[in-house]
Structure formats: C-alpha cells, structure tokens
Amino acid sequence: MARRDASTPPKASRKTPAAPRPDAKKQSGKHDPIGEPAPEPARPSTPLAQQIAEEAAQNTLALNPLIGMRTEDLMQGARTVLGALAAQPQIVAQQWMDFMKEMGRIVTGQSEVEPDSKDKRFAHPAWNENRFHKALMQSYTAWAKTVQEAVEKTGLEGKDAARARLVTSIFVDAMAPSNTLVGNPLALKQAIDSKGASLVEGMKNYLSDLAKNGGLPSQVDMSKFKVGENLANTPGTVVFKNELVELVVYTPTTEKVWARPFVLVPPQINKYYSVDLAPNKSMIRFLLANGIQPYCISWRNPTARHRDWGLDSYIHALDEAVDAACAISGQDKVNIMGSCSGGITTSAYAAWLAGKGDDKLASVILAVCVLDTEAESESDMAALVTPETVLAAKQMSATRGVLDGSELAKMFAWMRPNDLVWNYWVNNYLMGNQPPAFDILYWNADTTRLPARLHGDFLDLIFTNPFVNPNKLSISGVPLDMRKIKVDTYVIAGTTDHITPWKAVYQTARIYGPDTQFVLSNSGHLQSLLNPPGNPKAWYVTAKAKEVDADAWTKTAVKHADSWWLNWAEWLKERSVKEIPAPKVAGNAKYKPLGPAPGTYVFEP
Secondary structure, three states: OOOOOOOOOOOOOOOOOOOOOOOOOOOOOOEEEOOOOOOOOOOOOOOHHHHHHHHHHOOOOOOOOOOOOOHHHHHHHHHHHHHHHHHOHHHHHHHHHHHHHHHHHHHOOOOOOOOOOOOHHHOOOHHHHOHHHHHHHHHHHHHHHHHHHHHHOOOOOHHHHHHHHHHHHHHHHHOOHHHOOOOOHHHHHHHHHOOOHHHHHHHHHHHHHHHHOOOOOOOOOHHHOOEOOOEOOOOEEEEEEOOOEEEEEEOOOOOEEEOOEEEEEOOOOEOHHHHHOOHHHOHHHHHHHOOOEEEEEEEOOOOHHHOOOOHHHHHHHHHHHHHHHHHHHOOOOEEEEEEOHHHHHHHHHHHHHHHHOOOOEEEEEEEOOOOOOOOOOOOOHHHHOOHHHHHHHHHHHHHHOEEEHHHHHHHHHHHOHHHHHHHHHHHHHHOOOOOOOOHHHHHHHOEOEEEHHHHHHHHHHHHHOOOOOOOOOEEOOEEOOHHHOOOEEEEEEEOOOOOOOHHHHHHHHHHHOOOOEEEEEOOOOOOOOOOOOOOOOOEEEEEEOOOOOHHHHHOOOEEEEOOHHHHHHHHHHOOOOOEEEOOOOOOOOOOOOOEEOOOOHHHOO
16 A cells, blocks of 8 residues: 655645446435424433433444544643633633623523523533522533633634634533532432432442543443344354455345345444344344345454554455355445445445456445545544644554554543533433443444554545545555546435534545435434434435535435435445345355354454
8 A cells, every 4th residue: 555654744636526427316205405404402301321322322433533632732732722812811801701790690690691402411400490500500601601702712723723622622521510419410319319329339330430441431331232132133144254354144034135235344443233233223124124135344353463454455355255245146246335434445445446447346335434534624623633643643553553442432532521421420420320221332332443554544544635636545556546436326424423524525425426426314423324214303315416515515405304224225226236036045155154143253352
C-alpha cells in the first residue's frame, strides 16, 4: 500500500465525480417532499435505564475516531480558551454581569430559565417540585449558557474553535448538579426509599468498574447475552476461512432465492453481528425473508503478532471470500455492502477490481461511510486531527502492534460524556442500579483491535484522500481510481448521525457518481443499519445524488414512510438476476461446511 508521512500532508484537490450510471427503477409508494424532522419531545416518565439505553444506542462505537485523545491536546484546548478569554476581559465581564442578574431572578423565584427540552438530565418533574433543586437546575443552566456564550464570543476559528467547544462541553457537562448525590433529587429519593441500600449497590458498582472497566461506568449488563444463543443466532454455516476472515452463509427461509449472492462487509473495529442481533431487528433475517442469499464476512480479532496486516491484506482476504461466494452460488458477480470502515474497505476493493479490469461486483451498497476526508473537516472530532496527533497515534499502535478497541471506546465516551459517561455515572453509582441489558450496547462493548499497519493505513487516508484524488493509493501495484468503477450504487446516511454526518456521507455518493441512489434515514449511526420495517416513527428520503450540494439535494428528495430496508430490498432484487430453488445444503465440493454460524472468529477475545 502506498504510504506517506503524516507530518507532511499534501493539499488535496477536488476531482470530477465518476461518469453517470444507469438509473435504478423508480420506487412506488406514498411520499411527500422532505421536511425538517420535528424535535423529539421530552419523555419525563420514561425509566432512566430505558432512557440511557435509547440514547446510547445512538452513540455506539462503530467507526470511532482513530486518533486518540491526548492529555496535551485537551490541555492545549484549555489554554486556548483561557487565553482567549483573558485577552478579551470585556466579554467575561459582560457575561458575568448577565449571569449575576439571572441569579438574582433565580433566588427570588422570578427566573424563567429552563434547560433544553431534549436534555434528559432534567426531564423528570422532580426537578421542579422542590425549590432547592429547581434553583440548582436553573443556576446550572444559566451558568452553562454563560460559559458557552463567552467562549463563542471570543471569535476563535477553525480547529481552535472546535477544540474550545470540545473542552468547554466536557467541563460544563462534568459540573452538572445531576452528577452529584445532593444535587440529584432522584438519587436522593432512591437513597431514602431504599434506606441507603442504593448507595451500597452504587459503591459495589463503582469498585467493580474501577477493577474491570478502567474506571469508566459500565454501559451494559454483559451477563444477559451470549453470542450464538440470544445474539447472532440465525442458522447458518461457515463455508470459507482464511487467516483474516470467516465467510458465513445463512440458511434460506424461503422456497426460492435470488441467484446472485449478497456479501456484507462489516467494520474491522467491531464484530460483525450488529447485522444479526435480536430476531426482530436482524438484517440477516430480513434479507432471508426476501429470498436474498446473505454471505457475511466475520473479521478475525488481530493480536500483536498480526501487526503487519494492512489494507491490502484485508482486500486480498475479502477477494478470496467473494470468490467463494461466487463459486458456491454459481454466479460470476456479487452484490456487496460495506458499512463504516467496512465501507472504506469495500470501496478500496471495488476500485482495486476496477483497476485490474476484474468484473466481480454487480452493485455496491455503502452505509454511514465517509470517503472524502475533507468532507467533515469542520467537525469537533476533526479538531483532534493534526499531523502531530496522527503521528502520535501511529507510533502508539506501532509500538503495541495493535490499536485496542477498548481504548477507543474510552476516548469516544469522553467525546460525548453526557450520553456515554454521566448517564451511567448517575444510573450505576448514584441510583445503585445495574446498567441496562441492551443487545446493541453488548455488541458495542464487544470491541476488537486493529493491526498496527491497518491503523496506519486508515490514518494515511486522512491526508492523501485517495477516494477523491485518483492514483494517490495503490493496492499491490494497482493505483486506485474511483472513476473506473462502473456499477450501480446505493448509499445510506442517518439524519442524526454525528459519527459520519449525513452531508459528508452524501459526498460519498457523489464520488460514486450522480446516478448513485442516496437514502437519508431519520436515525442515528447504528439505527441507519438496524432499521426493520414497522416502526411508525421511521421515515426516509431518496433521490439520485445529482446535486453537488447536499442541501440542494434535499429539495429534490422524496419522503417515504417506514424503513428504507423496504426500498433497498426491491433495489437489490432488481440486481440479483433471477429466482431459483433454494439450495438444500451450504457450500459445494470445493467449499465444504466448516461449522455452524456464527463461526469461531467472533468468539476470539
């Protein structure tokens, strides 16, 4: 794989998207023009465990920042904030005067300050039933607004502004009264009602997390789930295995199936079974019900001895698995889908095949995948991406041989501490409850590792931006040029996805060409994948990626009710050749059954 020193990033240039591809058939059904999603109403009666499970499900690990959060970066951010405020004392003075005026109104009971309606920390009526706690809530809300507005008014720009927002949000969230026993009316009531038993249980939970979870609150009750039993339990068979992957084909549930196989490529930083959690949300079971033959890649969890596995290693392993799917199904092409970093791998694989003139792909589907590394350069996460931080991240994984997913989980938690730290702090320690038993959170905690070279390869993409800039990356001597890919494409994004923002994912669709079908689902990062039909609140919008600007695309898009899975299944069937009798056995003479799903790699610690 072509490499470049991250300390000398080149200036990336924009290229013309690939040539148009044939339109897919239009989907029928009721629809209306796209509109802005309505804000979610507060649900004060929802139990705390359910609230945090719902919130955390939208903030799962998936494609994590691969840089890491260095203490010196946070300290530099803090120094930047303090320096900017010290240089403009008039801002501090004005904000302080406004805050003191509001405090006067709070003390006399005349304040109308309220927290954001979507802030679940203060949604319970108990915060308004007691004058002390109401004043505490209002004081914190006013103070938080004062601090955030003061930082915004300093006029910091670019990465300085993003770091300032990040550092400020971490500090402000940590100071919330809801994080303390005295300041949280629900925790106080729990302690009184349980005669102190909740405090004892909370201390047990704290000591357990200190010993087993690196000091962070546990997000899930791991004892309630077991892979292969109540998770990843769809019947199937491993039909191919090499050093990097196992290929699982699932047992048909219909008398006829579509001839062309469908290969799923998951992210390397997570285990594959997010597509096969509980039966009612299993993408695998949905595909089977529609007669589609799913073949799922299960990546091996690497150790330090696998440090030299790079992107090229994964592409060659994936190619062997695709050949196996073709041979077993008797087809010369597959439909292939990659999500998150699996989408990056899939795109590199598609460009590699195109560069060789190898025609194995009938279509490419990408979910929540950002290929253009400039597309989200203004996000707060991007504030951590500098030549220095990238070089430090590469050196760390090179020293250890791997990048550990548990370390990424800690880093990501502090990127969104309100959702992924303090919620659990309150639930587990102050309330003395067990963390929720939620399948998505179990999968999220079942992290994997990245080999050092693959980690370095992913980091190099930040500066070379090879999916936009042709021939900046080579795989086994084959330069990658996305313009050479001539297959139908389907790209999915989520409206509330903060990991891969939908406008950045739209640029992924543009890279594949203006005839790419772009689908925007009213959901977050993982919900864009786990989106089974039947949810009355679900909707999605569709249109070809013909508009250069994502906002302009919304004016051409059409809104549909229910899950995008329904639209996608019909799109897939149109590209799956024909229906044939379902195979009676898995594999063939060359690719014999190696064992039942979910295989063995998924169990490697």
